[in-house]
Amino acid sequence: MSNFQIIQEDLSARARLAYLRTDHGVIETPVFMPVATQAVFKGGLDSDDARSIGAPIILANTYHLYLRGAVPIIKRAGGLHKFMNWARPILTDSGGFQVWSLGKGARKNSLCKIDDDGATFVSHLDGNAHRFTPEIAVQIQHDLGADIIMAFDEASDEASSYSYTKEAMDRTHKWAERCIAAMSNYKSQITNRQLLFGIIQGGRFKTLRKKSARIISSMNFDGVAIGGESIGYNMKRTAEILEYLAPQIPKEKPIYAMGVGFSPADFFTVIERGVDMFDCVAPARIxxxxxxxxxxxxxxxxxxxxxxxxxxxxxxxxxxxxxxxxxxxxxxxxxxxxxxxxxxxxxxxxxxxxxxxxxxxxxxxxxxxxxxxxxxxxxxxxxxxx
Incomplete structure (x- = not known):
């Protein structure tokens, strides 16, 4: 049986009601995921607070947990769920966006150097150098015990040239294949079913976005995310991108728009274009x-x-x-x-x-x-x- 089951589709838009099954419960979508960056929520909220406000699933940040040295501790605790006393599903990002943002895609920036194998970056905490590869990103998220793991990717900003954006997109596709291979190595070692989502890139270029959607959707991912600097931040651009991307993604795969949720209007904008999942730090930040x-x-x-x-x-x-x-x-x-x-x-x-x-x-x-x-x-x- 598929982990994603569409229950009902809207008659006038691409909006749909569905169930996404994980080992820590069934998520009814569309769903908004509050962000628990370092296994805790901003504003002094803890897991009890998140339960009381009805959060069906939360998002934790791989990059920040890794830099804090928390990953081996969390693994010894039995995973994020036991560590933070949270029995519902958890999604972790790969750290790709945070690593990329250190240099904003500019390889001359000393804070981040990206090559075909992965990315070397400098910690904002102590200045030490670290290395992320697709395999390392998957391993960290596996050790965290996330229900949904994100593939390691390279974003590009709105100002990036076509050639650089294409290079970053092609690298993202190669890394996606490596993430799938890395996950397959773990499946024989784990009793729980961790889902893996791929990420569509392509920046501001429609042809690249559509190509990325076709390639990522054709891979053996459990879901598809739409990434990039403009998603969620520029809702006009987000709507335009979703308008032509959603039809490229098979209906049987959940769609995750990363960084959406600044206002209720944003929810309607993405849901009517077929999006099932989204997260945003804005509610706590404002x-x-x-x-x-x-x-x-x-x-x-x-x-x-x-x-x-x-x-x-x-x-x-x-x-x-x-x-x-x-x-x-x-x-x-x-x-x-x-x-x-x-x-x-x-x-x-x-x-x-x-x-x-x-x-x-x-x-x-x-x-x-x-x-x-x-x-x-x-x-x-x-x-x-x-």
């Missing part, structure tokens, strides 16, 4: 600045309010009447603003709990709408709200 999601704020404001504004000083209403998080049930906008103004750490924690729960609740609504064939109506409700 929380530390007093930016909180509120449905009543409307799509033009990204469904966000800025609690640092003076207008909320005497606002004793909830952050969002629609949200069911414990922050909205318990505290007022005025109180949260007071905490931010007083530089209390609790402000960041409560704001992060709210923002993550808000986004997860949006996803719950979207999945329910797909079951009831009400996706188009729900999109209008969210996007057309002034």
């Amino acid at each position: 929380a530390r600045h007093g930016l909180l999601y509120s449905k009543g704020a409307g799509s033009k404001r990204g469904h966000r309010i800025n609690l640092m504004n003076a207008r909320y000083k005497d606002d004793f209403s909830r952050v969002c009447d629609w949200c069911d998080c414990r922050v909205c049930v318990t505290y007022t906008r005025a109180y949260l603003r007071h905490l931010f103004k007083a530089d209390e750490m609790t402000a960041f924690r409560l704001a992060t709990i709210h923002n993550l729960r808000f986004m997860l609740k949006v996803m719950e609504e979207i999945r329910a709408s797909l079951k009831d064939r009400e996706f188009a109506r729900l999109k209008r409700e969210w996007i057309l709200r002034a």
Whole structure:
């Protein structure tokens, strides 16, 4: 049986409801994955908090866990799930994007040197040199015990030339084959079923993107991710890329748009173009600045309010009447603003709990709408709200 099963498809778009089976549970997609970079969430949230807000799956960062020297410790603990007391699925990235971003694709940059075998980079923590190859990236993620492992890839930015972008894409394809081979060596050694996703590259060039989609989709991957600097960051470009890429990917493979989830509108943009999974650090990142999601704020404001504004000083209403998080049930906008103004750490924690729960609740609504064939109506409700 396939690990990915489509339950229902939308009649007017590529949106779909599906199940992705892992050893730590079945994930109902489309799904938003909160980011636990170093096996913990920003804002002082722990695994209990993530459970309480309804996170079905989380994402951990291979690059940062590796540089902290945590990988052998996590392996001895029995994997990330036992280490952080998290029984639900975990996806780990390969570290490719973080390594590439040290040099932003420029091989002359001393922080990162990329060759056909892998990448040598300098730690931002202590200045020591390290080496990642496709085999090492797979081994680290295997040792972490992730349910979903990402292939090691090389990204390219929007300013990269066609020749460099093609070179990086071709290298990504060769590395993808090596990741598959490395995974096959582990399958006889493990009792659990770890899934491996390949990553489409090609930068800003449509011909390269489509070629990469065809090649990665034809490989023996359990899922396909769409990577690159613009994905999630530039939603207009993201929509354009997905519009022509999604039809290139077989329906039986889940699609993961890396870095998407800055606003509820972003969810609708990618889901209606066939995306099943996405992650984003934005909900926690903006929380530390007093930016909180509120449905009543409307799509033009990204469904966000800025609690640092003076207008909320005497606002004793909830952050969002629609949200069911414990922050909205318990505290007022005025109180949260007071905490931010007083530089209390609790402000960041409560704001992060709210923002993550808000986004997860949006996803719950979207999945329910797909079951009831009400996706188009729900999109209008969210996007057309002034």
